[in-house]
Structures are given as structure tokens and as C-alpha cells.
Amino acid sequence: MPLDRSAFEQQAAWCRQLGSDFTAAVLDALVATLDGNTATGRKVIHWPGAAGPLKDVVPLRLSGALHAMVLSGQSPQLAALYPPTPMPPREQLDAAVKATVEGCDDQICAFLQFAPQTNEVARASLLMAGLCVIAAETDLPLAVFEIGASGGLNLNLDRFSHQLGGTHLGDPASPLRLTPNWQGNAPTTPPDIIARSGCDLNPIDVCDPAQATRLLSYIWPDQPDRLTRTRAAIALAQSHPPELAAADAADWVESLCAAPPDTGQTRVLMHSIAWQYMPDTVQTRITQAMEEAGKSATQNSPLAWLAFELNAQGQAQLTLRLWPFHCAIRVLADANPHVQQVTWHGSDMDI
DSSP states (O other): OOOOHHHHHHHHHHHHHTTOHHHHHHHHHHHHHOOTTSHHHHHHHTOSSOOSTTTTOHHHHHHHHHHHHHHTTSOHHHHTTSTTSOOOOHHHHHHHHHHHHHHTHHHHHHHTTSOOOOOOTTHHHHHHHHHHHHHHHHOSOEEEEEESOTTOGGGGGGGSEEEETTEEEEOTTOSOEEOOEEESOOOOOOOOEEEEEEEESSOOOTTSHHHHHHHHHTSOTTOHHHHHHHHHHHHHHHHSOOOEEEOOHHHHHHHHHHSOOOTTSEEEEEEESOGGGSOHHHHHHHHHHHHHHHHTOBTTBOEEEEEEEEOTTSOEEEEEEEETTEEEEEEEEEEOTTOSEEEEOOSOOBO
């Protein structure tokens, strides 16, 4: 049975669109060299689900595994070709990728069980802006609950510095400064976050060096700014450890929605580029739980659903539902998945 080339080729095309030619070249090398002679190759070739970018993202699982071998020092041959080294010849990269898969087969094959957990810190600026909208519309402090939280880095988003066009949010003295190319008037009402927690099927403890390396490995190696941001966010999370639960997202949200809400605060369900990794049944259960809980939301105990996810056309959008004020889905912003570019619409654009 041959390798499904289309999943890798589509992901490589997206990488090039986002300026990551080296990561795309690594995926090309995997297409050229991966076969059934390794456990890794057999696992990928016989992958039971949808391997492509909008579902199981097997190409990014595999590129993350290779990056982990580089970061952990297990593949000096491949590390010698990784950035900041200039783009190597195709034959040289193919040979190094093939040798790494063969030499680190057990570790790479085991790595594939995890969906990418990038914890892309740049997304925090969009989420922060969304929380500002919620704070302005409810005039209440926020209790934030994140699903697909990974290492929980973005639960510290108000401890980051966000320069959103002419608007500054967050901590101006933060060592982590985010400056996306922002079009539109950003909201200005700072959220008062009085509680925060998250869940993930496999939460990452960034205080564990090996787990911190796994988190970094999902960052594309030819995007040094992302690596720098993530290292800074890890340091903040080590100083302000997020509360994380190892839990199925649907179970966690159903439990959250079933609990009597505290009066005088807004509960906010938040997630970013996580929805696509959840099975359809999980997505349905979360939607049903939120809509049912929304029916009993009041002005003194509102319920918000803030999501930065890909739509059906593969475009990333920040959306908001806020019960009982505005139950329809609103598109607050369009952005690319790594949030270098943002078009802010504000709170008046419904789907």
C-alpha cells in the first residue's frame, strides 16, 4: 500500500504559503523516502483516519517528531541541516530525513500518537481582543476555560504584551511582546480574569524539560520568532503554572455547563486551532452542552464561546457566541493561523 502523498503535499503547500519553505521541504523529503521498511512508515501508510491538514494532520505529527529528534540531540545529521543553516540540497535533506527515521524509528513512531500541540502564542492576541469584547458587553469579570489547552501557555494571555495597531493590551512590561499586523480598531476594555483553567487529552507539563521540548518541536524550525515567543511563554508558565486537567473536551465542557454558574461573572469557553482535532461526536456534544447551558444564562451569569478556528473553506476566523446577549455566531476577525495578519471586524458581523 503506497503512502498517501496528498496529505503531505497539501500541508507542504500551506507551509509555503505561510513562508516556511524549509518545513515544506522536510515534508517533501518524507514523501520521497517514507516506506514500509520502518515502523514509522507502516504506521503512516496504514493510518486509520483522515491524515490531512484539516483532521489528523499526520504530516505535522511527523515533522514535529523529526524536530524533536533535532532539539533533543538524537539526530546530529539532520540538526546540521536545520535552520539557521541555509536550505540544503534536496538530495542531502532526503538522505538525512531517511536516516533519522531509520535511526530513531521507535521514538518517532511513538511520537505519532500525539496530535500537534503547538500552543501558538501569537493566537493569544486575537483571544485577548475577543475577551475584551466579552468584558465590554457583559461588564463582568471573566472565568476562562480552555479546551485543547496543551501546555496552557495561552491561559496566561493577559500577562503578555499585545500591540494591536494603535491599541495596547496586557502587561506593557512583559518579556513576551506580540505585534501582529492589525487592521481595524481593536477593542480597548481590558478583561478582568478572575479564574482560568484548561483541559487536554494529553496536557503538557512545561516544568518537565522533556515535555517542554515536545511542545517546542511542533513549532516549525524555520520560524525563529515563533520559537522565541514559545520559549518566553514557557518561562512565564513555569512562573505562573496554569491549572490543567487531563480530560476529554466533551466530558469537561459538559461538567462545566452542568455546574451552577457563579453570579457576577462570565464563563468563557475558549479554544484556538483545536476544534479540527476533535472527533465529530465530541464537537456535537460540546455544541449541545453550550447551547443548552446558554438557555439559562442571565445578564448576571452570562456564557460566552470564543473560538479561533478554521472554517469550512480552511480560513481561520475568530468567532463569538454570547448568551443571553447575542446567541448567533459573530465573526470578530479574520487572520492567518499564525496570526501575523489580522483583519478586525468588531462585534457586528454575523455568520
